Structures are given as structure tokens and as C-alpha cells.
Amino acid sequence: MAIYLLDxxxxxxxxxxxxxxxxxxxxxxxxxxxxxxxxxxLTEIYAGIRPREFAFTERFLDRLEHYELxxxxxxxxxxxxxxxxxKGRTLxxxxxxxxxxxxxxxxxxxTDNRKDFPMTQLALYPLx
Numbered sequence: 001m002a003i004y005l006l007d008x009x010x011x012x013x014x015x016x017x018x019x020x021x022x023x024x025x026x027x028x029x030x031x032x033x034x035x036x037x038x039x040x041x042l043t044e045i046y047a048g049i050r051p052r053e054f055a056f057t058e059r060f061l062d063r064l065e066h067y068e069l070x071x072x073x074x075x076x077x078x079x080x081x082x083x084x085x086x087k088g089r090t091l092x093x094x095x096x097x098x099x100x101x102x103x104x105x106x107x108x109x110x111t112d113n114r115k116d117f118p119m120t121q122l123a124l125y126p127l128x
Contacts, residue, residue, distance in 0.1 A: 003034040004125060005102045006064065007111035008044040011037065015057055020128075036065035038101045040094050067101045076100040080119070091116065 006014075006025075013021040025035055042061060049057055077093065077100040084091050095116040102109040102122055110125040111117060117124065 001032045001034070002028075003036055003065070003105070003107045004028060004110045005067070005098065005105075005107040006035060006037045006041065007098060007109065007113065008041050009112040010110050010127075011041065011045055011060070012048075013112070015053060015060060034065055035063070036067060036107065037061070038067050038098050039069055040097045042066070044094065067105060067107075069097060069101075073097065073100050073104060076104055084118070089118065091118075 010021055010025075013019045014025050029035060045057065045061065074097070077096040080096050080100055081091060081093065084096075095113075098109070099117050099119055099122055101107065103119065106123075108123045108125050109117060110127065112127060114124060
């Protein structure tokens with residue numbers, strides 16, 4: 001059984017019943033896997049939420065396991081940003097926090113934005 005860290009794009013597609021994400025996530029839960037997200041992903045979701053989506057989104061997000069941001073994780077994300085900047089690559093802080101969360105907790109990241117997560121040590125779910 002795995003724990004899947006859901007990126008914002010996957011959650012939005014699931015909420016909007018797009019790209020088969022709802023069915024995919026349902027099948028993972030039925031198989032005994034756990035769905036999770038970073039608290040920074042919650043910020044992104046609520047920043048773009050529409051009034052008619054609020055109740056359903058709240059119920060969906062409440063069912064996820066949430067990974068908090070603490071000082072150690074913030075340090076790790078900052079070091080990742082520093083490492084990739086030295087390679088000439090600018091990565092967003094939110095994506096780096098998500099990557100650091102997945103790496104620190106040995107989670108499988110599920111994202112549609114693979115280019116934002118170039119870390120070779122990161123386990124990525126192969127989305128179609």
C-alpha cells in the first residue's frame with residue numbers, strides 16, 4: 001500500500017470530474033492506498049475555489065491525509081531550491097515544498113506538472 005501525495009492539478013481535476021482522476025483516486029482508495037496533500041496545496045485550492053464548489057471540495061479535502069510544513073521541511077525545500085538554482089533551474093517555492101514533503105516522507109507524488117519536479121529521487125505516479 002502506498003501513500004499518494006496529490007498535487008493541486010490532480011485535486012482540481014478530481015473535483016471537476018475531469019481526465020478520469022476521480023475514478024483513478026477511487027480505485028487507489030479501494031485498493032487500500034492512502035491519498036494525501038501538503039498544506040500548501042490546500043492554500044492553492046482555496047485560493048481558486050468557486051462558491052458552488054466549496055461544500056464538495058471541503059468534503060473531499062477533509063478525507064485526505066494532510067502533511068504539515070515545519071522548520072525541517074522548510075529547510076529541506078530551501079536547500080532543494082538552492083541546489084536547482086545552481087544548476088540554472090528556477091523552481092517555485094510551493095512546488096519545492098511539495099517535493100520536499102514527498103521526499104522526506106517517502107510518498108509517491110501524483111502530478112500533471114512533471115516539469116516542475118525534476119528531482120530524480122522523487123517517486124512520481126505515472127499519470128496517463
